[in-house]
Amino acid sequence: MSIEQRLAPVALPDTRHRRTVEHLLAGSGVRLNGPDPWDIRVRHPDLFRRVLQQGSLGLGEAYMEGWWDCEQIDEMICRLLRHGLGSRAHTTSERIAYRLQAGVINLQSRRRAGVVGKVHYDFGNDLFTRMLDDTLCYSCGYWKDLPVSAENLGKAQQAKLDLVCRKLGLTPGMRLLDIGCGWGSLAAYAARHYGVEVVGITISAEQAALAREHCAGLPVEILLKDYRDPDFRRTIGSFDAIASIGMFEHVGHKNYATYFAHAAHLLRPGGRFVLHTIGSNQSDISADPWVNRYIFPNGVLPSASQLVRASEAHLVMEDWHNFGADYDPTLMAWRANLDQHWHELADTYSPRDKRMFKYYLGACAGAFRARQLQLWQVVFTHGTAGRYDAPR
Structure with a gap:
C-alpha cells in the first residue's frame, strides 16, 4: 500500500x-x-x-x-x-545514549567526516538545484528590506553573499579560502564581483563536481578536502580572508578548538575570517534523533559560549551578528520551490523522499520561527590594530 x-x-x-x-x-x-x-x-x-x-x-x-x-x-x-x-x-534513553556516544567517540573525526556528505549533500544535485535558487546557496539568506517570497529568495541569497564579502573587506587580488564551499555560491560571487582568487573545499563529491561547473571560467579552485588534511594545510599557503558558511554545524564539539587553530594558521596577519553558523540557545551535547539519522548525521549545533571558548586562544572576535529570524523565510522558500518542481523529480525520488524533505524544511522553519535556533555571523581577526565596523 x-x-x-x-x-x-x-x-x-x-x-x-x-x-x-x-x-x-x-x-x-x-x-x-x-x-x-x-x-x-x-x-x-x-x-x-x-x-x-x-x-x-x-x-x-x-x-x-x-x-x-x-x-x-x-x-x-x-x-x-x-x-x-x-x-x-527526546526520550531519556536517546539523550543518555547520544551523550555517552559523543563523549567517548569523536563523531566528526576525519574518518567519519564524509558520512554527512554521502547521506545528505550527495543525495542528488537534481533535487538541490530545484530546491535552491540560481546562486545554489544552501544556507540562510539575508532578508533585510526584502519582501518575503520564493521569488525573492535569489535576492536574499545575493544580499547574504555580498554581506559576507563586505565584512571580509575583499578587494581585487586578494586570496579567499571558503571552508565548506558547498556548490560554489560564495566562491563564484566573490570571484565575479570582488575580483578575488578563491580556493573552496568540501567533503561532498557531488558538491565538488557541481561547484566546479558553477565556477567555470573564474579564478576558483574547488578541492575535495577536509579542513584537517595535513597535506592541505602544508601545501595550500595562507589567505587574506577566510569564510565558512553553513559548515561549522558539522565540526563537532571535540573539534572546535582544532577548527579555529587551523583557521588562525591559514589566515594572514591583517586578514578577516567570517564564520556563518546555526547556533543553539543551550550548551548541550545533543542532536535531534530524526535529523541525525535522516538529514545531517553527526551534526551538532554550537552554543555561543562553546564558540567563544574554542576561539579565544586563537583569534580575536570583532563582531557578532544574529539574523536567525531570516532562516524561517529561507526554509519556506526552499519548500515552495520543492513543491513547485517536484513533478520534475517524481520519477527519481519516492513519495517518502518528498515527505522527508517537507518535514525537514517545515520543522526547521518552525524552530527558527520559535527562536529555538539562531543564525550567527561572527567576524574574527588576529587582533588588527584600530576599529572594525561591521557592515549590516
Whole structure:
C-alpha cells in the first residue's frame, strides 16, 4: 500500500496514549484532527504510542510513512516549541545514549567526516538545484528590506553573499579560502564581483563536481578536502580572508578548538575570517534523533559560549551578528520551490523522499520561527590594530 493510500483519516482511539498526547498538546493551539492548518491529522491509530515511545524520531518517521499529516508543519512545530514541548521531544534513553556516544567517540573525526556528505549533500544535485535558487546557496539568506517570497529568495541569497564579502573587506587580488564551499555560491560571487582568487573545499563529491561547473571560467579552485588534511594545510599557503558558511554545524564539539587553530594558521596577519553558523540557545551535547539519522548525521549545533571558548586562544572576535529570524523565510522558500518542481523529480525520488524533505524544511522553519535556533555571523581577526565596523 502506498503512502498516499494510507492518508485517509482515522477515528481517534480512546487509549491512554491518545489521552497523554492530548494532555501534552493542551494549551499549544495544536489539536488532533482539528480544523486549523497546523493541526495534526491522524492517519494511523498507533501514532500516539509510537510518538510517546520514540519521541521526535518516531514523530518524523511516522510522517514519512504517512501515519499523520499537517498542512503547515512549520507552524505546528513553532507552536509546540513555544509551548515548551521541545525538551520533551527526546526520550531519556536517546539523550543518555547520544551523550555517552559523543563523549567517548569523536563523531566528526576525519574518518567519519564524509558520512554527512554521502547521506545528505550527495543525495542528488537534481533535487538541490530545484530546491535552491540560481546562486545554489544552501544556507540562510539575508532578508533585510526584502519582501518575503520564493521569488525573492535569489535576492536574499545575493544580499547574504555580498554581506559576507563586505565584512571580509575583499578587494581585487586578494586570496579567499571558503571552508565548506558547498556548490560554489560564495566562491563564484566573490570571484565575479570582488575580483578575488578563491580556493573552496568540501567533503561532498557531488558538491565538488557541481561547484566546479558553477565556477567555470573564474579564478576558483574547488578541492575535495577536509579542513584537517595535513597535506592541505602544508601545501595550500595562507589567505587574506577566510569564510565558512553553513559548515561549522558539522565540526563537532571535540573539534572546535582544532577548527579555529587551523583557521588562525591559514589566515594572514591583517586578514578577516567570517564564520556563518546555526547556533543553539543551550550548551548541550545533543542532536535531534530524526535529523541525525535522516538529514545531517553527526551534526551538532554550537552554543555561543562553546564558540567563544574554542576561539579565544586563537583569534580575536570583532563582531557578532544574529539574523536567525531570516532562516524561517529561507526554509519556506526552499519548500515552495520543492513543491513547485517536484513533478520534475517524481520519477527519481519516492513519495517518502518528498515527505522527508517537507518535514525537514517545515520543522526547521518552525524552530527558527520559535527562536529555538539562531543564525550567527561572527567576524574574527588576529587582533588588527584600530576599529572594525561591521557592515549590516
